[in-house]
């Protein structure tokens with residue numbers, strides 16, 4: 001069976017320079033696996049042939065990969081829209097990323113508060129991240145903030161509203177609130193029900209609403225705000241019907257359908 005897809009995701013490394021409490025990458029740092037440029041080219045072509053319309057380059061932290069510029073250039077040959085998902089702390093040359101082919105940057109930022117950011121990510125790089133984001137916006141890249149909802153830290157209405165104001169002031173037009181994936185014990189214990197943001201949800205639902213994969217997307221205060229739930233269950237159902245949100249090329253050059261179902265679908269995708 002051929003599994004159709006919307007998105008090509010390239011995971012260039014599972015290592016990261018941050019140590020987010022809720023992330024597996026921070027618990028299992030491992031050296032890069034030297035993903036080959038040939039594997040990137042083949043995977044991008046295959047994803048395109050099977051329906052992918054855009055690409056996302058992610059990690060771990062993708063900017064740790066010394067070959068990142070060459071990989072972006074290859075992906076760009078197949079996709080007009082190329083997103084870079086990053087923690088932003090190493091994004092010192094956004095102009096160079098744009099020249100290579102990046103159009104959108106998705107920055108992981110759990111909190112507008114320096115103290116909470118440092119506590120959750122384990123790095124003291126808030127100032128650096130802010131200056132890199134401003135540089136990216138100045139370089140003409142579209143920036144989206146991806147903010148995880150962490151119970152007792154960032155998962156309440158007041159924090160969400162302040163994140164919206166903060167992003168708007170920075171000049172960022174897109175903000176996604178994401179439910180934690182239950183990747184480790186911390187994430188399981190601090191996973192919010194999306195109902196935690198009930199008040200925010202009430203405000204948002206008075207505006208225009210679209211469903212996009214596992215997210216509800218709203219126009220609110222001249223911004224695009226998305227509420228995204230953990231998609232593992234929905235993805236399983238979609239796979240049964242021969243569709244997946246994304247094809248993923250893993251760090252060790254395996255092309256799979258959906259990061260969470262690697263074993264189940266590897267053979268189908270490669271066929």
Ligand code: SF4
Pocket residue numbers: 016017018019020023024025026059060061086087108121
């Ligand atoms: S920045 Fe992203 S990849 Fe790195 S530890 Fe945090 S959540 Fe994981």
